[in-house]
Amino acid sequence: MNQPVIIVHGGAWHIPSPLREAHREGCRRAALTGWDVLAAGGAALDAVEAAVRVLEDDPTYDAGRGSHCNLQGEVELDALIMDGRTLELGSVAAVKRVRHPITLARRIMESGEHAFVVGAGAEAWAEALGVPLCDPADLLAPSPAVAGDDWTPPGMRLPADTVGAVALDLAGNLAVGTSTGGTPNKRPGRVGDTPLVGCGAYADNATGAAAATGWGERLMRLVLSKSACELLAQGEAPQAVAERLIRQLEQRVAGYGGLIIVDRQGRVGLAHNTPHLSFAIVRPGPEVLAGIEFPTAESETHRPSPAS
Ligand code: ASP
Numbered sequence: 441m442n443q444p445v446i447i448v449h450g451g452a453w454h455i456p457s458p459l460r461e462a463h464r465e466g467c468r469r470a471a472l473t474g475w476d477v478l479a480a481g482g483a484a485l486d487a488v489e490a491a492v493r494v495l496e497d498d499p500t501y502d503a504g505r506g507s508h509c510n511l512q513g514e515v516e517l518d519a520l521i522m523d524g525r526t527l528e529l530g531s532v533a534a535v536k537r538v539r540h541p542i543t544l545a546r547r548i549m550e551s552g553e554h555a556f557v558v559g560a561g562a563e564a565w566a567e568a569l570g571v572p573l574c575d576p577a578d579l580l581a582p583s584p585a586v587a588g589d590d591w592t593p594p595g596m597r598l599p600a601d602t603v604g605a606v607a608l609d610l611a612g613n614l615a616v617g618t619s620t621g622g623t624p625n626k627r628p629g630r631v632g633d634t635p636l637v638g639c640g641a642y643a644d645n646a647t648g649a650a651a652a653t654g655w656g657e658r659l660m661r662l663v664l665s666k667s668a669c670e671l672l673a674q675g676e677a678p679q680a681v682a683e684r685l686i687r688q689l690e691q692r693v694a695g696y697g698g699l700i701i702v703d704r705q706g707r708v709g710l711a712h713n714t715p716h717l718s719f720a721i722v723r724p725g726p727e728v729l730a731g732i733e734f735p736t737a738e739s740e741t742h743r744p745s746p747a748s
Contacts, residue, residue, distance in 0.1 A: 442612045443724055444478035445706045446471050448491050450501050450718035451601035452654045452698030454591035460732050462500045463601075463718035468730040470494040471720035474607060479726070484607040484615035484649075485523050485546075492519070492542040492617040495603035499581035502601035504539060506581035507621020510628050515579040515621055517541040518635035521549055524614030524643035531556040531635045537563050537573040542619045544571045545635075556635070579621075591715055593696050596655040597623035600714070602634055604641065604651030606702045614649040614704060616641040616665070623656065632656020638666030647672040648704055654689075654697015654714065661693045668701050668709075678702065678709030683736050686711040710734040 448471045450463050474491030478484070496504025507515045519541035522529040530549025533556070538544050547569035548557055557565060566573055592598050602620035609615075618641045620634040633656040634640035640656075642665035643649035650668035652659050664685055671681040678701040689695040690713050698712030700719065708721055712734065720730035 442608060442610055443706045444607070444609050445702055445708060445721065445723050446474040446478060446487055446491060446605060446607040447700045447702055447708055447710065447719060447721045448474065448495065448603065448605040449651065449653055449698060449700050450495060450603050451599070452696070452712045452714040452717040453598045453600040454715040455718065455732055459500070464730050464732055466495060466498045466500045467718050467720035468728060470605070471722045471730070472726070472728065474605060475722040475726055478607060478609050481610055484609040484613045485521070487607040487609065488605040488615045488617035489521065489542055489546055491605040492603055492619050493540050496540050496542060496619055500601070501603050502599065502621045503603040503619040504541065505579050507579060508624035510626050510630070512628055514628065515576060516628065517619070517621055518631055519545040519617070519619040520635045520637060520641050521545045521617045522615065522637065522641055522643040523549070524645040524649055527644060529555055529637050531637060532562045533558040533631045533635045534629060535559065535562050536576050538566060538571060539574040539578060540571070542617050544569065547571055596696055597625065599624065600654055602653045604653060604700065606643070606649040606651050606700055608702050608704070608706050612645065612704065614643045614645050614702065616643040616649040616651050618651050633660040636660055638663045640665060642666040642669050644669050645704060648678065648701055650699060650701045652697060652699050655695050658689065658693045658695025659697050661695070662689060664689065664699060668699060672701070672703050678707050679736070680709070682709035682711035686713050689713065711736050
């Protein structure tokens with residue numbers, strides 16, 4: 441019998457002090473929602489969807505309601521869900537009228553017809569798939585003030601509050617889900633790593649599940665989540681994999697972000713080279729660990745310190 445586990449994250453950047461508690465607590469709440477599914481013997485897929493929906497409802501994060509607007513003042517949402525048991529996936533990008541893109545991604549996956557659908561086409565299909573459309577205004581929520589954020593690597597758009605979840609269930613199945621409004625003031629139609637399979641997320645029962653967050657244009661160059669699963673397949677421990685890939689992100693492509701991993705044995709890995717990564721981990725007990733900074737062996741050497 442497996443020991444279930446869920447990890448959620450709420451983005452990697454420098455979270456200004458007044459926003460830290462909301463980031464920590466939102467992750468805790470989402471992870472516990474997913475945990476309830478796992479503890480009742482539910483599927484990892486249901487757990488990640490439930491956890492991501494909580495984060496999409498929380499305006500603290502850049503997903504669902506409260507997402508960052510593009511240059512035209514509109515919210516455009518991306519999401520991806522993947523089932524490690526079957527390797528089926530569903531993905532959606534640049535939708536403007538969907539309150540829970542993670543659920544639309546799941547319905548697309550379950551349709552068996554397509555895997556990745558974008559924009560107006562995805563919205564046109566949503567209702568037939570059982571996902572109601574919303575008024576775009578419902579997605580607008582006052583964005584938390586980010587004044588005082590003085591850590592911005594050149595080229596990276598902050599804040600970076602994308603959300604993700606990885607889980608292992610009692611039956612040994614792995615799943616991952618991600619959801620984002622993308623980067624603030626992006627060009628209309630811009631899509632980052634989050635809905636791209638292998639980049640923003642990947643799950644395979646044979647190895648593990650991983651979700652990435654941060655500067656999407658850089659993250660996608662390393663196909664970070666699939667790379668994580670491949671390193672797990674070579675026998676590397678999840679924490680070592682997370683740290684190695686985040687180091688590569690910085691050294692190879694001058695990227696910034698974070699990575700969460702759970703392997704098929706339920707071991708976890710988290711790393712980030714931004715000052716913060718909001719996260720929560722729930723294991724049997726339930727034992728809950730929630731925070732905005734995950735200590736790694738090399739955190740002091742490769743994480744840039746925020747200007748103060
Ligand atoms: N990776 C996301 C994107 O580039 C942003 C984030 O993770 O916060 O769209």
